[in-house]
Amino acid sequence: xxxxxxxxEIEDFxxxxxxxxxxxxxxxxxxxxxxxxxNRICGNLWAQIEGGSSVSVxxxxxxxxxxxxxxxxxxxxxxxxxxxxxxxEYRETITRFRQTVVDEEIIDLLKVMxxxxxxxxxxxxxxxxxxxxxxxxNIDVLDTLIKASVELITPEAPDWEFISAxxxxxxxxxxxxxxxxxxxxxxxxxxxxxxxxxxxxxxxILDEYTGDQVAELExxxxxxxxxxxxxxxxxxxxxxxxxxxxxxxxxxxxxxxxMGIAMHLAIPEKEHKVLWVKRIYDILSSLKxxxxxPTMSNARxxxxxxxxxxxxxxxxxxxxxxxxxxxxxxxxxxGGGMGIYMGKVRAVGSDIRGFKGVAGGxxxxxxxxNDTAIAVDQLGVRQGSVAIYLxxxxxxxxxxxxxxxxxxxxxxxxxxxxxxxxxxDFFWRIAQHDIDGTWYMMxxxxxxxxxxxxxxxxxxEDWEKRYQDCLQDSxxxxxxxxxxxxxxxxxxxxxxxxxxxxxxxxTVNRMNPNKxxxxxxxxxxxxxxxxxxxxxxxxxxxxKVENGQDVVVEETFPGDFVVCNLASLVLGNxxxxxxxxxxxxxxxxxxxxxxxxxxxxxxxxxxxxxxxRMRPIGLGASGYHHLLAxxxxxxxxxxxxxxxxxxxxxINYYAIEASCQLAVEKGVYSYFEGSDWQNGxxxxxxxxxxxxxxxxxxxxxxxxxxNGYLLAIAPTSSTSIIAGTTAGTDPVMNRYFLEEKKGSIVxxxxxxxxxTTFWLYKTAHQVDQKWIVDAASVRQRHLDQSxxxxxxxxxxxxxxxxxxxxxxxxxxxxxxLYYIRSRSLEVxxxxxxxx
Numbered sequence: 001x002x003x004x005x006x007x008x009e010i011e012d013f014x015x016x017x018x019x020x021x022x023x024x025x026x027x028x029x030x031x032x033x034x035x036x037x038x039n040r041i042c043g044n045l046w047a048q049i050e051g052g053s054s055v056s057v058x059x060x061x062x063x064x065x066x067x068x069x070x071x072x073x074x075x076x077x078x079x080x081x082x083x084x085x086x087x088x089e090y091r092e093t094i095t096r097f098r099q100t101v102v103d104e105e106i107i108d109l110l111k112v113m114x115x116x117x118x119x120x121x122x123x124x125x126x127x128x129x130x131x132x133x134x135x136x137x138n139i140d141v142l143d144t145l146i147k148a149s150v151e152l153i154t155p156e157a158p159d160w161e162f163i164s165a166x167x168x169x170x171x172x173x174x175x176x177x178x179x180x181x182x183x184x185x186x187x188x189x190x191x192x193x194x195x196x197x198x199x200x201x202x203x204x205i206l207d208e209y210t211g212d213q214v215a216e217l218e219x220x221x222x223x224x225x226x227x228x229x230x231x232x233x234x235x236x237x238x239x240x241x242x243x244x245x246x247x248x249x250x251x252x253x254x255x256x257x258x259m260g261i262a263m264h265l266a267i268p269e270k271e272h273k274v275l276w277v278k279r280i281y282d283i284l285s286s287l288k289x290x291x292x293x294p295t296m297s298n299a300r301x302x303x304x305x306x307x308x309x310x311x312x313x314x315x316x317x318x319x320x321x322x323x324x325x326x327x328x329x330x331x332x333x334x335g336g337g338m339g340i341y342m343g344k345v346r347a348v349g350s351d352i353r354g355f356k357g358v359a360g361g362x363x364x365x366x367x368x369x370n371d372t373a374i375a376v377d378q379l380g381v382r383q384g385s386v387a388i389y390l391x392x393x394x395x396x397x398x399x400x401x402x403x404x405x406x407x408x409x410x411x412x413x414x415x416x417x418x419x420x421x422x423x424x425d426f427f428w429r430i431a432q433h434d435i436d437g438t439w440y441m442m443x444x445x446x447x448x449x450x451x452x453x454x455x456x457x458x459x460x461e462d463w464e465k466r467y468q469d470c471l472q473d474s475x476x477x478x479x480x481x482x483x484x485x486x487x488x489x490x491x492x493x494x495x496x497x498x499x500x501x502x503x504x505x506x507t508v509n510r511m512n513p514n515k516x517x518x519x520x521x522x523x524x525x526x527x528x529x530x531x532x533x534x535x536x537x538x539x540x541x542x543x544k545v546e547n548g549q550d551v552v553v554e555e556t557f558p559g560d561f562v563v564c565n566l567a568s569l570v571l572g573n574x575x576x577x578x579x580x581x582x583x584x585x586x587x588x589x590x591x592x593x594x595x596x597x598x599x600x601x602x603x604x605x606x607x608x609x610x611x612x613r614m615r616p617i618g619l620g621a622s623g624y625h626h627l628l629a630x631x632x633x634x635x636x637x638x639x640x641x642x643x644x645x646x647x648x649x650x651i652n653y654y655a656i657e658a659s660c661q662l663a664v665e666k667g668v669y670s671y672f673e674g675s676d677w678q679n680g681x682x683x684x685x686x687x688x689x690x691x692x693x694x695x696x697x698x699x700x701x702x703x704x705x706x707n708g709y710l711l712a713i714a715p716t717s718s719t720s721i722i723a724g725t726t727a728g729t730d731p732v733m734n735r736y737f738l739e740e741k742k743g744s745i746v747x748x749x750x751x752x753x754x755x756t757t758f759w760l761y762k763t764a765h766q767v768d769q770k771w772i773v774d775a776a777s778v779r780q781r782h783l784d785q786s787x788x789x790x791x792x793x794x795x796x797x798x799x800x801x802x803x804x805x806x807x808x809x810x811x812x813x814x815x816x817l818y819y820i821r822s823r824s825l826e827v828x829x830x831x832x833x834x835x
Contacts, residue, residue, distance in 0.1 A: 015045075021061075021064070029075050031075075040071075044067050045063050048063055109166060121159075149231075150745075153749060155750075155753055158752075161231045161724075161747070165230055166227070169254075172253070179250075200251070200301065201260070216274060217259055229287075230724045232721050234254065236718060243257070258281055260299070261280075261299040261300060262284060263300065264299040265596065268598050279584075287724065288570055288573050288574050290567065294307060294336070305602075306596045306600045308714070310331045310338050311340070312324050313534060315345075316344045316444070320536070325369060329375075330603040334603045337524070339389065339420075339524035340522075341522040342365065343389070346444065346445035346446075347394060348363075361399075363399055369414070370386075387419070387501065388419055389523070392423050392441075393442060394442075395442055397441055420501035424459070425460070425810070435484045437482070439481055439482070441480075443477065444456060446476045455470060459505055459509040491799055491802045502817035507813055508816070511784070515676070517532055517671045521533045527788050527817065528620065532560050532562075538557075541554045560614075561604070561606035562616075568619070568720075569620070570720075572622075572630060576627065615670075615708055620787070622729075626726040629751075629761055630752060634760060652710075657699075659705045662706035663704040668706060677708075680697050682784070713786075724751055728788055729788075729789070731761075769791055769792065769793070773808045774808075776814045791820050
C-alpha cells in the first residue's frame, strides 16, 4: 500500500504518523487514548483501504475524523479537525513564501520555527505580511526576513527575539560556511591553524593543545545552545565579539567563540586541562556565567588583555603625576578603564618648594587626564574612560564638584572624566544632625608638612582624631563651607551629570579583609572594586654603561596598582535553589578568574606585580531582577530581601570554598598571613556563626585562600545582553524599548516577559528607592568588595529626598554608590567593567 502526499510524492503507507496525529489531538484536549482504542481505529482504517494500491493523505485524514466521531470522541474529533486546519494554514503560508523565497534552507528554517512557536502571536502569517511590506527586488531575502521578524518584537510577543535570532544565525552561518569552503577549512583545528597564521588567534592555543584534543573539544561543542541567544545577544556578539578578518567578515561561530575562550582560560590547568575546558565552556555557553567584556573580546587572541579596569594613586610630585597619566594612557591604549585617586595632590594656592600660593591644584591635572582620555582612543574605536576620586576634605572640592556641570567657567571643566568623592563617616553624621554646620577643607600637602603624616592614610576614629587635630593647627589653612551648601553642590552635579560617585571610605576600610597590608583610598570606574592601594614611588635614577653606551635606569617601588578581574553569575539563568549546581558553577568561575591573573597581558608592570601578589578577583552577578520576576517576587517586598540574603550568602560561601580549595592545590596569595581571612575576623564581623560557616572558617585558617579579594558586582551592561538577562542588580529601566546601536535599531524586551512577570518588572524609576538601598545593604554583607549601585530619581525628588537616600545607604553599610540616574539624563555605560 502506498500513500500519496500533498506534493504528489509517493511513499510506503505506515500508521506511525496517523497514531502521532491522533495522540496529539487527545493531548490537546488533556485526554489520553488506550492502545486498544488506537489500534481499533487503525484496524477500521485498514479495512476501508485494504485492497487498493494507494490512498491520498486527505482521504486518510477524513477517515480518521469519521472513526473518532463514531467512537464518541467528539471533542477530540474537533481538535483533530482544528489541527488539520492549522496544518493547512501552515502549508498555505509556506506556499506564499515560496513565491519569493526559493532557498530551501530558509524554507526549512521557517518550517522549524512554525513547528516550534505554535502560538498565534508567532504565526508565520504575521511574518509574511511584514516581509511583503519590506520585500524589494535585488534585496537579500534573508536580510528582509530578519528585518521583518525584528519588527514583530513587542512586549506582547517577546519570543520574536528568539525567532529573529534563528534567522540571523543562519546568515552568520552562511557567511562562515562560504569562507570556510573558500579556505578549505574542514575542522575546528584547521580553523585555529588558519586564524593563528593570520594573527587572529594567539599562538599559545596551538602550543597548548594537540590536534586530537581540539578534535575532542570540537565534538563537545553544543550548537543547540545557540537557541538560548536572543536577537539582541546574537546581534551584539556578531558585531563586537566574534573574530572577523581584516575585511570584517565573520570567521567564528558563537559556540566556537565560547570554546576558544574556555580553551584559553584553562591553559594553566596542566592536569585535566581538557576537562576544565569543558567545564568552563559549559558555564559560558549555557549563559550561566559571563566573563568581563575584555575577557570575552581578547581571550584566545594574540594580545590577551583580559582585565577590565585598573586603579592608581597619583603622588604629589611632578614625576609621580606624569607617571600616573602615562599609566592611564597605557591602560587606555589596550582597552582598560581607570580609577585615579588624587587626594594626595596639593590644592590650589599651596606652596611649591617653599614658594607660597603657586600650586595650581588638582583641576589642572584632571584636565590632562581628560585630554588623555580623548587622545588615546584605541585606534578611533572608543576614547579612554577614567574616574577621578578626591576626598571630601580636600581644599579643591567645591570646584571638583563642578567639573561636569553645565554652567561656570569652561576652562575649569573636564566633561570626559567621571568624578567620585571619598566621604568619611564624620561628614555624614554632621549632615544628619547639623546640616547648618560648617565643613572645613584643607590641603593634604600642608597637612603633611605641618603634622608629619598624611591624613588620607587613616580612617575611622584614627582619621577623625587627626582631622580635629588639623583643625586646631593654625599652620594649616582652612576653607570653610556650610554642610548644606556642599551637599547642594553634590546633588546639583548628581542631578545634572549622574556623578559624583560616592565612596564611603570608613565603611570600605573597616570591612577590608586585608587592612593589615594597607588602605583603600578609592574605587574604580564602576565603583565595585575595593582593594588596597599604594602610590608608585621612585627609588633612584642611575646612569649605567652597557656595551660602551650610557643607559638611564629608573628604579621604582611598584606600590599597589589595582587590577579588576571580573565575571558575573547570571542569576536569571541559574537554579539558585540547587546547591549542587550553584557550587559547581561558582567553583568553575572562580578557577577561571584565578587563571585570568596568570594569563593576562599587562599594559604596565606595576599591574602585574600587584595582581600576582594579591590575586584579586571580582565575581559578581547579573540577572537580579530577572531572577525575582521568575520567582514571582516583588521588588518592594521583604520576601525580596530575605530571598536575596540567602542567595548571596550561598554565593559567598561557595566562592570562599572554591578559593580555599585552590589554595591547597596552587598556593595562597602573598598577604594571607595576618588578614581577616586568616584570623577569622572576616567571618565574625559578618555574623557567619553557624556550624557550616565555622567549619569553612577553620579550613581557611588552616589552608589559606588563593585570592585576596573575591566578590564584586559590576554593572554588566553589555554582557547581560549576551546572557539575555537584566543588567547587574538594578531594576529594569523599561520592560520594552528600542535601542539604537551604530545606525541600527535593536528592540529590547525584559527577559521572560509575560502576563505574569509584566507587573513584577516594576521599572527602576517607579520603584521606591529605599528598597534599592535596602537590597544593596543586604547584598553588601556578603561582598568583601563592593557593588555598582544606581539610584533612579525623577522631578518629584527634593534636595532632602536625595540626601536621605545617601544617608540611608551610609547607615546601612553600603560601601559605594554609582550613578544617580535622572529620567532626563542619559549616562554613559562603562563597557570595560561589563561582566
